[in-house]
Amino acid sequence: MSETGSAETPTAARPYHHGDLSRALVAAGRRILEADGPAALSLRAVAREAGVSPAAPYHHFKDKVELLDAVAEEGWHELGEAIAKGRAAAPTPRSVMSEIGVAYVRFARENPALYRLMYHAACDRAMMPDHAKDDNSAWRHVEEALIEAGADPADEQEMKLAQIAAWCTVHGVAEMAGFKEFEPLREAMGGEEPFVRALINHVGIFARRTRAHHD
Amino acid sequence: MSETGSAETPTAARPYHHGDLSRALVAAGRRILEADGPAALSLRAVAREAGVSPAAPYHHFKDKVELLDAVAEEGWHELGEAIAKGRAAAPTPRSVMSEIGVAYVRFARENPALYRLMYHAACDRAMMPDHAKDDNSAWRHVEEALIEAGADPADEQEMKLAQIAAWCTVHGVAEMAGFKEFEPLREAMGGEEPFVRALINHVGIFARRTRAHHD
DNA sequence: AGATCATCTTGACGCCGTTCAGATAGCTGT
DNA sequence: ACAGCTATCTGAACGGCGTCAAGATGATCT
Numbered sequence A, B: 001m002s003e004t005g006s007a008e009t010p011t012a013a014r015p016y017h018h019g020d021l022s023r024a025l026v027a028a029g030r031r032i033l034e035a036d037g038p039a040a041l042s043l044r045a046v047a048r049e050a051g052v053s054p055a056a057p058y059h060h061f062k063d064k065v066e067l068l069d070a071v072a073e074e075g076w077h078e079l080g081e082a083i084a085k086g087r088a089a090a091p092t093p094r095s096v097m098s099e100i101g102v103a104y105v106r107f108a109r110e111n112p113a114l115y116r117l118m119y120h121a122a123c124d125r126a127m128m129p130d131h132a133k134d135d136n137s138a139w140r141h142v143e144e145a146l147i148e149a150g151a152d153p154a155d156e157q158e159m160k161l162a163q164i165a166a167w168c169t170v171h172g173v174a175e176m177a178g179f180k181e182f183e184p185l186r187e188a189m190g191g192e193e194p195f196v197r198a199l200i201n202h203v204g205i206f207a208r209r210t211r212a213h214h215d
Numbered sequence C: 001a002g003a004t005c006a007t008c009t010t011g012a013c014g015c016c017g018t019t020c021a022g023a024t025a026g027c028t029g030t
Numbered sequence D: 001a002c003a004g005c006t007a008t009c010t011g012a013a014c015g016g017c018g019t020c021a022a023g024a025t026g027a028t029c030t
Helices: A021-036 A043-050 A064-088 A093-110 A112-124 A138-148 A156-176 A180-188 A192-202 B021-036 B043-050 B064-088 B093-110 B112-124 B138-148 B156-176 B180-188 B192-202
Strands: none
Touching: A021 A043, A021 A064, A021 A112, A043 A064, A064 A093, A064 A112, A064 A138, A093 A112, A093 A138, A093 A156, A093 A192, A112 A156, A112 B156, A138 A156, A156 A192, A156 B112, A156 B156, A156 B180, A156 B192, A180 A192, A180 B156, A192 B156, B021 B043, B021 B064, B021 B112, B043 B064, B064 B093, B064 B112, B064 B138, B093 B112, B093 B138, B093 B156, B093 B192, B112 B156, B138 B156, B156 B192, B180 B192
16 A cells, blocks of 8 residues: 555555546545535536646546536435434434434535535436435435334325425425524524424424325 | 617617617526526527627626526516415415415426526525515515414514425425426326425425424 | 717637547556 | 556647626717
8 A cells, every 4th residue: 555546545646647536536526615615616626636637537527517426426425324323313213304304404504515516416317316225325214214203104105295295395494594584583593403403393294293184 | 669779679670789788688598598408508698699799798787697696586576476376376375375385386397497596596695585575575475375374473483484494395396396206106196286286285384284383 | 069978899818618639657468 | 578458647729608908889968
């Protein structure tokens, strides 16, 4: 591991063929995203940050889009992990959904630029990320949590509806929890976390019955 | 009204100073947005579509952003109108919220690129559009509808929470209702409209109690 | 008529995404 | 050890972008 450079941090001078550019590019992308915002996230800037020429990325990604997709996918993976933690930390089965929602929003609010990139990519192709059926995906966690919370797995339609509705709500909260006009209310409730919690618990699916109701 | 050109459609040759460029630019922007998608929405393309030089817009908008903001604002205005219609069409007071939600999502789904532009702008400045307190704004309509549906205007915190939660949910639904993985369910429910309706009615706030519950 | 002033055009700058021909070096088989 | 192969990276170039400064144009006012 001296300097042949398959490691992730080739502190030595570039091994000239750099070892592992694709990973380095994704990392550089995330760094730029967090440091300078999404407007600064150009292919050239990523290449610059990684220390290679502007054309180098094209040997690893066919597109700028494909590179950003890779960054987004990393985000989805981490979101899955964050949700898994929230799920595990739930005190009772009935609170699992709520805890997942809070964890989801917390991740989005702690990585706002990344989260926006993730959803931008998803909306562009009008679907969830491909690995949404992986065991540890955020999507899968919600599905399982619903069952855990008492939903009836036999009623597929009802299950799906609940899952989608829950997802839509937390997504909305994630995007708007920081809006300025909510600041008085946020303050009154003791900060963003309680505010988000109240918001989520306010929406039926999370805090209350998980079965159908059709009046 | 022969050709002096303060009208909105100067069918005659450009009155050379064009009459009303700012409006024409916004219209051109919307046309491009719907026809060629958001990726094609460049300042130069808008100028081209309006038949002026690339620098001309700078005499009416300080920025590309400011132009797009104007397009977005037009969108918010129309969303307000769409919601007003949905609200008026509600059969019972208890169904007002639900009808508003459906109208909201319908507008977003019928103008997807415009809606995305609107929300992009809103998220960028982390707040609703400035005219959110206008009498006919979408935001205001939700507030009034909540009261109409039986919410207690005295409990300000509860009111705000319900309003925000409802908004977050419809926004989420608006952005994801068209996702591909939901297609089987959408079909099974008879198309997008019933699907959206079910989703919205699924989420407490819209179909059920509007008062607090705190367990 | 002449002056004023908002409006529009021309031309330029630097940055962007992307491509392509060529340089570089690790790998393979001998 | 050497030659060739192939993956990887560089340099230079293209058109398009947002933006700006300088000049042209014409409506309006006196």
